[in-house]
Each structure stands twice: as structure tokens, then as C-alpha cells.
Amino acid sequence: MNTRRSSFLLAVLTLSAASSALAGGKHAQEDIGKPGLVSAADRTIEVRMGDIFFEPHDIDVMPGETVRFVLKNEGTLLHEFNIGKAAAHAAHQKEMAAMFQNGALTGTGQDMSSMEHAVGGMKMVGMAHNDPNSVLIEPGATKELVWTFTKSTSLEFACNMPGHYQSGMVGEFVIR
Template sequence: MKHVIFAGALALFSLPALASPAHSFAFGAPAPAAKADRTVEVVMGDMYYEPRSLQVKAGETVRFVLVNKGAVIHEFSLGDAVMHAKHQKEMIAMQGQMDHAAMGHGNMQQGQRMKHDDPNTVMVEPGKRGELTWTFSESTPIEFACNVPGHYQAGMVGRLTIGQ
């Protein structure tokens, strides 16, 4: 009987977690690449993006092909300045974990340690390619940025305008 009560309580308390998605974004949602209206290539260099700004339309689905021509890992993250500031704090915490691993307490590659499951973000190793497909939902300015510690501050950020 205790097991039934415990299972019932556990199910009841997990309902709110199941009812709401872990990630929700006012500016849109991830989409399958097959649904893309167009493809945009974004080059990631060391402390820059090319192009530096992009325009999309509300309701448009864009497949971003990300090419890291830099010497270090970079990310492409969609969000507003507040989201990027929060994400940068998370990345600093991850870097602290990496520093701990570098002292002999682990042997994972840098990209493996910095991976995270944010649907609006893609990490790309040097010399590699990545993709992110997104459907934009409302007319608002956001940014695409690299939140690897110090990269945003060094200018690795671009403006993405969502128009009508």
C-alpha cells in the first residue's frame, strides 16, 4: 500500500513538470530543417560573425548553417541581452568545471564539457559545421551571440531583427 501511495504522490507532483516545456521562448521555437523557408550561412571566426546582422520575418522558418573558421570553440545562441547574460553565467560555471577537470580530475574534450541542451544554442568545434533551424514567432529584435566566456564581450554578437 505504501508503494501505491508513494507512486501516486510522485505522479501528482510530476504533472506540472510534464505540462510545461523545459524551454520556452517568446521569439519562436526550434523546427525541423525540412520545414525551413530558407537557409542562411553564418561564419563564426575568432570574435566575430559574418554576417553581423540578420533580418527574418515573423512566421518564417530559417535553417542556420554555422561554419566555425576560428581556432577555438564557438556557439550560436538566439536570445535577448538578458538571456545572453544569464547564459554567460552558466558558461562561466561550466568553465570552472573544465578548469577542475584540467587539473587532472577528468579527461573530457572541451566541447564535451561545454555541451548543454538549450534548443536555441549550438556549439561548434573549430573547423566544424553545425545547424540550428528556428521558426520566428513575433516581431522583436534579438541577438545571436557566442556566450563562451569573454567572447560576447569581445564583440562576438550580432543583431537579428524579426519583422512583419
């Protein structure tokens, strides 16, 4: 197979994986809650993350509660805090792998110059990490995410960087 055709097929497969992941993520967000306002937060929970763990591992929340998460990456790798169900995480992992493969993400950060780039003569647009239920945290950084929970069960928080979820970087929200 020639190089141009291989590049084109790679671009098509990457777009397909990203589109599937985005569609799955948007559908899954319908019942997991919504972004909240800091001023409406009922409480603040600090989440430490490292290579490869979350602390705490499980977080109790109540339906209707707005939580301000303060996310501290104490590791040497880029990590993600993503709220969703297992199926949405699986779909998002495909998107993250495509972003990593295309250079939009590295092991330690996000390459903004790679968010729009050419692959086999085809422009790849929209490979940005900007879901409201998710935040990337660079090594040594602290970021926040404010979320209002619903009655939904089976919610997880996870890092979907390639291999991190599979290595145990996932925790459970216990809805009480």
C-alpha cells in the same frame, strides 16, 4: 577557510549560477520562437564565425519564418550560436562560465566526461550544453540549427563563451 568548505561553497555557488541561468533561459525562450524542422525551412542562411566575429553581423527574418542556419566555425576556439534576448545571454554567460570553470567546456570543445563529476564530495549533474536555441561549434566544424521566429523584437545571436560576447561576438536579428 579549509579546502573542503571552500570546495563545498564553490559547488553551491556554481549550482546557484547555473540554476539562475537555466531559469532565465527557459523563461526567455517563451517569446523568442521555437525549434523548426529542416523540411519546413523557408531558407538557409550560412553564418561564418571566427575568433571573434560573426558574418553576417545582422540577419533579417520575418515573423513565422523558419530558417535553417548552417554554422561554420573557421576559428581556433570553441564558439556558440545562441538565439535570445540580451538578458537571456547575460544569464547564459554565467552558466557557460561555470561550465568552463568546472572543466565541462574547454577553449576548443566540450568534455563529456566532466558533465557529471565530484566537487568537494558533491556530484555536479546537469552541466550539459543542450538548449534548443543554442549550438556549440568546435574549431573547423560545421553544424546546423533550425529555428522558427515569432514577432519578438530585440533578438540577438551570440557566442556566450567567456569573454566572447563582450569582445563583440554578437549580432542582431532584424524582424521585418
